[in-house]
Amino acid sequence: MKGEGDMKKLTVLLVGVGGYGANYARAVLERGGEWNIALAGVVDPYAATSKYYGELVRQGARFFNTVGEFYRYNEADLAVISTPIQFHAAQAIACLERGSHVLCEKPIAATVEEARRMIDARDRSGKTLAIGYQWCYDPAMLRLKADIDAGLLGRPLAMKSIVLWPRAISYYKRGLGWAGKKYDAGGAPIFDSVASNATAHYIENMLWLAGPHFQGDDIRDMRVRTLRANDIETFDTIVMDAVTAGGAKLFYVASHAVGADGRQDPAFVYEFENAVVRYGGLGRSGGPLTAEFRDGAVKEYGGSSADGVDEKLTRAIALARGAAEPLPCPAEAAMRHTRAMAMIFEKRPEAEVFPPETVRLDDGMVWVPGLKDRLIDCYVNRKML
Numbered sequence: 044m045k046g047e048g049d050m051k052k053l054t055v056l057l058v059g060v061g062g063y064g065a066n067y068a069r070a071v072l073e074r075g076g077e078w079n080i081a082l083a084g085v086v087d088p089y090a091a092t093s094k095y096y097g098e099l100v101r102q103g104a105r106f107f108n109t110v111g112e113f114y115r116y117n118e119a120d121l122a123v124i125s126t127p128i129q130f131h132a133a134q135a136i137a138c139l140e141r142g143s144h145v146l147c148e149k150p151i152a153a154t155v156e157e158a159r160r161m162i163d164a165r166d167r168s169g170k171t172l173a174i175g176y177q178w179c180y181d182p183a184m185l186r187l188k189a190d191i192d193a194g195l196l197g198r199p200l201a202m203k204s205i206v207l208w209p210r211a212i213s214y215y216k217r218g219l220g221w222a223g224k225k226y227d228a229g230g231a232p233i234f235d236s237v238a239s240n241a242t243a244h245y246i247e248n249m250l251w252l253a254g255p256h257f258q259g260d261d262i263r264d265m266r267v268r269t270l271r272a273n274d275i276e277t278f279d280t281i282v283m284d285a286v287t288a289g290g291a292k293l294f295y296v297a298s299h300a301v302g303a304d305g306r307q308d309p310a311f312v313y314e315f316e317n318a319v320v321r322y323g324g325l326g327r328s329g330g331p332l333t334a335e336f337r338d339g340a341v342k343e344y345g346g347s348s349a350d351g352v353d354e355k356l357t358r359a360i361a362l363a364r365g366a367a368e369p370l371p372c373p374a375e376a377a378m379r380h381t382r383a384m385a386m387i388f389e390k391r392p393e394a395e396v397f398p399p400e401t402v403r404l405d406d407g408m409v410w411v412p413g414l415k416d417r418l419i420d421c422y423v424n425r426k427m428l
């Protein structure tokens with residue numbers, strides 16, 4: 044029998060409904076009745092540009108320009124934050140301090156100091172602070188994580204991942220023009236890059252699996268090379284060779300500068316003492332998450348969900364209702380990725396610039412011919428670019 048707490052209609056505040064936030068708007072609009080939730084409001088000064096704006100208006104949504112404006116006369120059980128990186132810390136802290144549980148999209152924040160302030164606000168408020176690294180909420184990945192924590196795969200030894208996602212110049216000009224920048228016009232840190240945003244999952248996932256339970260592990264040391272073909276302040280290409288505090292070797296390759304035909308969807312190979320875990324493959328997209336054990340046994344954990352929004356919201360709603368279940372991606376785990384980003388910029392304050400003669404501009408895209416093959420070679424042979 045459901046308890047009284049399960050029957051209560053939960054109020055949800057959407058902070059940001061453009062870009063990735065549109066996925067949360069879609070989920071709330073389509074499944075609000077099923078989840079027994081009510082939309083408390085939308086905070087987004089540019090809400091009218093969201094593809095779901097019309098439907099939000101039709102369903103009676105109330106719109107606000109700032110979090111402070113919403114909380115002046117309103118409250119929400121759960122706030123979902125999907126805004127640019129530089130706003131995560133201040134908005135999450137404000138929502139927590141006003142009594143809302145928070146689901147904040149990845150990365151947790153631009154700096155470690157900001158992430159710590161978010162954790163302090165969480166602890167003072169007694170509320171939940173979930174971070175939206177979708178792989179942490181993915182059913183297949185959670186099944187794998189359970190087997191790792193149970194000791195079935197043994198200690199992690201070597202993990203590597205690659206993702207090559209072409210991005211046009213328009214990608215860096217979207218919204219307020221914050222993409223690829225270190226700071227915004229007001230001096231707020233952003234440090235947006237291929238590694239901190241679009242492909243952040245594939246560093247974070249290795250760190251998350253390398254540590255016990257849902258706490259993850261930190262990188263102890265790294266060699267890293269960052270480069271840029273686009274006219275940005277950070278980098279659009281990275282090769283990282285690292286080792287965690289627990290001794291697992293990590294190798295990560297990512298780029299936005301491989302050209303329209305250079306796409307390589309996420310692929311990884313994770314080696315453990317007792318098994319090798321694989322997902323995707325070179326020239327392939329997706330596929331089941333599979334472990335091949337040293338004794339010849341094979342275990343399939345399933346495929347991954349498209350964007351993870353429903354899984355993240357389902358878990359956040361349950362926790363906001365007081366469910367006694369673990370949070371797959373707490374702030375402490377997400378901060379492992381933020382620490383890794385800080386180390387990258389410490390070791391490489393400025394990205395190298397690809398020589399002009401190696402760079403092409405075609406159909407609004409800046410790219411480097413031959414870069415895809417070079418990066419795949421790095422991934423296959425675990426070597427620096």
